[in-house]
Amino acid sequence: MKAPIGGAAAFAVAWLGLATASFAGVAEGRAALQAGDFPTALRELGAAARAGDPQAQNLYATLLKDGAGGPPDATAAVAWYRRAAEAGDAEAQVNLGYMLFHGQGVPRDRQGGLGWYERAAAQGNPAAQFNAARVYWDGDGVPRDPARALKLFQAAAEAGVAEAQFSYGVALLAPPKSDAARAFNWFSRAARQGEAPAYAKLAAMYLLGEGIGKDPVAAQTWALLGEAAGDPLATQLRTKLDSDLTPEQSTAARQQAAAFVPVRDRP
Numbered sequence: 001m002k003a004p005i006g007g008a009a010a011f012a013v014a015w016l017g018l019a020t021a022s023f024a025g026v027a028e029g030r031a032a033l034q035a036g037d038f039p040t041a042l043r044e045l046g047a048a049a050r051a052g053d054p055q056a057q058n059l060y061a062t063l064l065k066d067g068a069g070g071p072p073d074a075t076a077a078v079a080w081y082r083r084a085a086e087a088g089d090a091e092a093q094v095n096l097g098y099m100l101f102h103g104q105g106v107p108r109d110r111q112g113g114l115g116w117y118e119r120a121a122a123q124g125n126p127a128a129q130f131n132a133a134r135v136y137w138d139g140d141g142v143p144r145d146p147a148r149a150l151k152l153f154q155a156a157a158e159a160g161v162a163e164a165q166f167s168y169g170v171a172l173l174a175p176p177k178s179d180a181a182r183a184f185n186w187f188s189r190a191a192r193q194g195e196a197p198a199y200a201k202l203a204a205m206y207l208l209g210e211g212i213g214k215d216p217v218a219a220q221t222w223a224l225l226g227e228a229a230g231d232p233l234a235t236q237l238r239t240k241l242d243s244d245l246t247p248e249q250s251t252a253a254r255q256q257a258a259a260f261v262p263v264r265d266r267p
Contacts, residue, residue, distance in 0.1 A: 026056050033059075042069030049080060057084035058092035065105070074105025085116060093120035094128045101135075110141030121152060126159035133164070137171060146171070157186055160265040165190035166198045180211030191222065194262030199226030200234040207237060216245055220253035225260055 029044035042063050048056035061080035064073045078099050084092030093116045099105055101113025114135050120128030133152035136145040150171055156164030169186035172179045184205050191198035199222045205211050206219035220241040226234025242250070 025051070026053055029056065029059065038063065038069035040069075049083075054084040054087040054089040054092065057081075057087075058089050058095065061092070061095065065099075074099070076105075078105040085119075088123075090120040090123040090125040090128065093117075093123075094125055094131065097128070097131065101131075101141075110135070114142060121155075124155075124159075126156045126161045126164065129153075129159070130156040130161050130164040130167070134167065137167070146174070157189070160193075162190045162193040162195035162198075162265065165193070165265070166195050166201075169198070169201065180205070182211075184211035189265055191225075192263055193265050196226065196229035196231065199223070199229060200231045200237060203234060203237045207241070216241060217249050217253050217256070220245060220250065221256040221260075224253060224257040228257075 025044040025046075025048035029041045029048060032038070032040035032044060042060070045056045045060040045063065049060040057080045061077040061084065063069055064080065065077035066072065078096065081092050081096040081099060085096040097113040097116030097120065099113075100109045100116065102108065114132060117128045117132040117135070121132050129152045133149045133156065134140070135142060136152065137149035138144070150168070153164055153168035153171055157168040165186045169183040169190065172183040172186065184202070187198045187201045187205070191202055203219045203222035203226060206215045206222065208214070220238065223234045223238035223241060227238050241253075245253070
């Protein structure tokens with residue numbers, strides 16, 4: 001499971017997205033974070049956390065975990081995540097789940113971690129939905145449950161999470177009910193957001209006409225983008241297509257690849 005989605009580090013950037021807070025210190029802490037003044041952020045958010053603000057507790061925990069404004073303290077971070085999570089803060093529930101699942105600052109507890117993912121997922125948190133889906137899909141410490149994983153992947157994918165869109169596409173290609181057309185749609189949405197693993201998938205589908213009509217120029221475009229992202233499969237596809245395309249087709253593919261700019265998906 002990748003840490004950037006739903007992991008504790010993922011929500012370090014959530015500092016700036018808080019609603020206006022009623023607890024003293026939160027506004028000051030947010031302003032300090034925006035200015036990159038981590039010691040002040042640590043002090044102000046710590047005060048608000050101790051006063052009982054769940055959002056401040058979650059952010060304060062992330063600062064402690066990352067060592068922003070002071071030495072890293074994963075054990076203390078877990079304690080503050082837990083306080084916020086028990087108060088119902090969905091982001092803290094995801095972060096606590098991640099710390100438990102991976103054994104950071106606390107003995108590893110995959111069942112406990114999944115439980116917090118599920119609680120946050122029930123609140124509609126996309127990162128929690130994705131993390132729980134990965135656990136169920138892989139059977140990582142729990143019985144494998146592809147049906148549950150598919151539902152959670154879909155929810156996170158529809159919320160615009162690029163990794164979830166890619167993973168949902170992979171899951172849709174799995175037997176016994178492979179659905180190449182739907183998989184192509186989700187790979188496309190993930191790729192448009194810049195999710196590099198989706199590039200080679202699209203290249204192969206365009207090359208083979210799987211889930212979409214054959215289009216060698218589009219296949220080469222995505223292969224070039226995948227190769228630039230360091231994907232060995234994309235390099236293999238690009239090499240094959242080099243010998244199959246006309247010079248005009250090759251030029252068109254390279255122009256399209258050069259012009260590609262990822263755009264955030266808006267669900």
